[in-house]
Amino acid sequence: MSRTHNFKPVEGVSRFSEFDIFLFKAGKHFKLYDKLGSHVMEHEGVVGTYFAVWAPNASAISIIGNFNGWNREAHALYPRWDESGIWEGWIPNIGRGEVYKYFIKSNNGQHLEKADPFALWCEVAPKTASIVWDTWYEWNDADWMEVRKDKNKLNAPISVYELHLGSWRRDPSDPERYLTFHEIADALVPYVQEMGFTHVEFMPVMEHPYPPSWGYQITGYFSVASRMGTPQELMYLVDKLHQAGIGVYLDWVPSHFPGDAHGLYRFDGSALYEHEDPRKGYHPDWKSYIFNYGRNEVRSFLISNALFWLDRYHTDGLRVDAVASMLYLDYSRKHGEWIPNEFGGRENLEAISLLREMNMAAYKEFPDIQTIAEESTSFPGVSRPVFVGGLGFGMKWMMGWMNDTLKYFEKDPSFRKWHQDQLTFSLVYSFSENFMLPFSHDEVVYGKGSMVNKMPGDEWQRCANLRLLYSYMFTHPGTKLIFMGCEFGQTSEWAFQKSLDWHLLDYAPHQGIKNCFKSLNELYKSEPALYEHSFSPEGFEWIDTQDRENSVVIYARKGLKPAENVVVVLNLTPIPRPDYRVGVLSEGTWEEIFNSDAPEFGGSGVGNYQEVATDNKQWHGKPQSVQLNLPPLGALVLKKAEK
Template sequence: MSEAVRAYSLLTEFDVSLFRSGKHFKLYEKLGSHTVIREGKEGVHFAVWAPNAHAVSVIGNFNGWNPHSHPLYVRWDSSGIWEGFIEGLQLGEVYKYHIHSNTGEHLEKADPFALLNETPPMTASVVSTTWYQWGDSAWMRNRKDQQRLDKPFSVYEMHVGSWMRDPSDPARFLTYREVAEKLVPYIKEMGFTHVEFLPVMEHPYYPSWGYQITGYFAASSRYGSPQDLMYLIESLHKQDIGVILDWVPSHYPGDAHGLYKFDGSHLFEHADPRKGFHPDWKSYIFNYGRNEVRSFLISNAFFWLDRYHIDGLRVDAVASMLYLDYSRQVGEWEPNEFGGRENLESVHFLKELNEAVYNHFSDVQTIAEESTSWPGVSRPTFQGGLGFGMKWMMGWMHDTLNYFKEDPIHRAYHHDQMTFGTVYGFHENFMLPLSHDEVVYGKKSLVYKMPGDEWQKFANLRALYLYMYTFVGTKLLFMGGEFGQTSEWNVNQSLDWHLTQYAPHRGMQRFVRDLNMLYRSSPALYEKGFSPDGFHWIELGDRENSVFAYRRSGHDDANDILVVLNLTPVVRDYRVGVPAEGMWEIVLNSDDVSYYGSGIHQQSAESEKIPWMNCLASIVVKLPPLAGLVLKRI
């Protein structure tokens, strides 16, 4: 077999110019390995960015991993791109780049643009393709209407490898296609509008949950091929279920085959450890000031939206990107040029990312995991914001869980934790997250965070879920929470699906399903989910009884709903102000016996002309213990 041939390129001068200026957003079409036909001869074109390399070659089984037999050739334009054509190679060929650095090191690196990698712990890249005959045209054509901010967003967050395992062999992962056969009907039945996958990009260390990525363009081969993942996404789309991917542009690990010191220099990461090393995760931070790195990252976002038909990206660890002093002590960080703690290069990158994504994919959403009070995370860049579509409401999550952890006898002293969210709840387009981070590392499962005996724990959790689904913003629930998983999430095993045979868990699962159906069928709960016009406190000061009442409104006031929460175990006959006279029907009661509740039941209540709680009329309702009621006027 002959050595790599230099006189062939997929890259034009315009491609190189865009790349070097940070404006090439489809590098996956040009860099990496691509099967091509050159002068009637089939083979693979390789292209890799390694500007500080002395020499680069392709090594693999096909040449006995000999670094001298198939060299690549550096382009004449000072771009630092090495490329070449190797005749006879086909899909499935295993390879790496051998890089002889300018400092004398000899490195073996996986391809940063590889579409597939070997299954860990093996680390080589595989010549592959993302060609797929998609069958989700109806979803793609109509998703703009499904994903607007005035539409319901109920997200089921899950980890592919631990959602469900093979019952006959619990150590075996289900493939993407096997997951599809189980997951799609389940999500359809449960009523979630979207699935969010924890990172599916290739990662060498499985317990990192996918957040330590080495193959940014490669779907993890643990579960199958790129086409198998596409089948899973397509299957969800065919049932009108959107797909969000967790995406990690904030850091990456230092594995020898990965991006770290890729060509012997600090190529992708910032050379200054005060900006380039993450003390919490012992990982490396992208150099957002380097044009080529921004092209790499934005191209990666485009890749998943383009080639995999992804409907949204949840961007991980945004707070760590925004602040130069994030998790750093005095002396461990350097202020920006204006003396501040803001990472201006990262801010520029995030704005450019969102502008590019929404310009090219106007019907998707970007969602920031951002835990600070940075202003305008989900506001347009032309208004000074970062340009995300939504932001996780971490403050609401912490306050709400802290409140519900309290024994009801003490909740009167923590009443404001339930009401404070509306003070800032409309500054951003908030998503309410009860995510994976809350059920690991000794934090307990959601149901075991609740106080009381078994019945009270489940009653409290049902009340919390009802509060989440009827509060402002969109919703996210981590897998297992929907049936009251009792143990913490363990990435190395399946969820405890056997629990659903027991009444408390079966009732919780039924309740979450009914909550999703209520949410999706009630415009008052989502049409003004990010507007103060859509939420009105009726009773927020009854701390003695731990009772809360509020009204949700959509575009048509006739569809308003009323929510009343009783967060003590005492049954109460309680007068509540109502915004309109008439008969009010209880459409959801978290204490229903079908949910494992006590069965305190009232079908409806007729208003009386008794002014109450600043309303002209009122009703009397029997409040079940540790429960919530949702009422609509009929």
């Protein structure tokens, strides 16, 4: 195959118009993935590849790869005339599958070999080169795309299964081998369907050379993790989930990036994507680098990246990682280690502006998606619209609820009566944001213990406590998220380098937890009172929080129709409580529609197996009440019986 050496810019091959350059320099170009990077193009009947890279501090750039023997002099790129800092060129007779890097000579004398920031695929680590690829795929999810606006709306049931795809399952014949995206699809889709989740959330699927980072140290923001397959194989996984009626959220990490030599760090010999000053550009927690959110070209890069995954991969939303670290200039920094904003405050005004613009762009282009913030502070308006001063996210993780709830449930039941406020406090602020209730990967690593082993007592009590905890979660206002393995009571902490302990499902207690979780998903989706007012106070009413001595808590969830309202009773001790009187919302006959102590869940079977008629006896401030058998460490959900 012939090669053209020392080639000149080819007339008519550039993918940039003057307007593209204007938008890029203004920080308003949100589809840079159509322009920068490598693109197979035909010119005058010859197929070749166009390359474009932003490197304003470069004095020379060339393309090196297998096709030219990694010769730094063979194929030079040329800077555009418009002072955009973009270098471009077209090489004939190379195409999909070619391995390449940019060789960059910087103005300060450095010689660098860099992967393409816009590469769509790359070599498997420890190799670090980019690969010319495309995102062509014949999608079969038209039915899902038509209805996802209803599946993703804020008054719909949203129950999310969070996964680290590299450790959900491994190849049983070779536990060291990652399953491919294609192989995972064949096992994951039926499992998620069986369990009744509405969505999955994938921990980062972007290229990250260091597996212990779990994907949060990204070097290829537009590339899928090559150790698990091609872009098309990830699309297949998304497609299969969509065909099964399951939404897909992706973790997105605009908060920091690693200092790998082939990555974004000092890309052209200067602090191009990051800040020069380490007080703004270095992240002390993760030993990584913080994007320069005030640089327009970096804003175009980040917002383009967010829209890329929504556009080319048909994903249904983004969970944005570590938002708190972006919002505050003094995050994890001591006095003197940070620079105040122009008004003397600690808020990172440039990051706030970027997040608002990202959310506006995402919802404008894809109005039926969701963006979800992992944000752990009391920053106001995270999930409020930009036009009222909010950040514009659709939802925010309810970290305070998660921490308080786990602290409460970790206590021995005999001491819970002195800590009941810890359980009920969340309703003081539950409707200040659109909250998602998360039990994520962060709660089952680094010595925190697995969910089931956080619970006190013997094995039966630990399992009962866990079923009770999940029942409380599913009946509390807010959408839901659970990390893989927690749904069947994984006993060991999560380990990214191996499969979940699926063999535990051979044992009745774990099968019972799984059955309970499956039933809770079905209850949540089938009872409108549990989701129609997830983010507004009219959907919730306390009935009783004062029985601290018995550690019993009672509340109602309300939907649009009074006939669909439910009453929830939590007995937070292992003592059964027969003939316990409960005030209910209206006169009539009530039935038990869920009991976490059911035998099929591994429970003791204490419950109310017949409909219960109200007494004309005032209780808990209600004119009507019923007498119930409260199961040990159990949750009951009651609903008015249909006439």
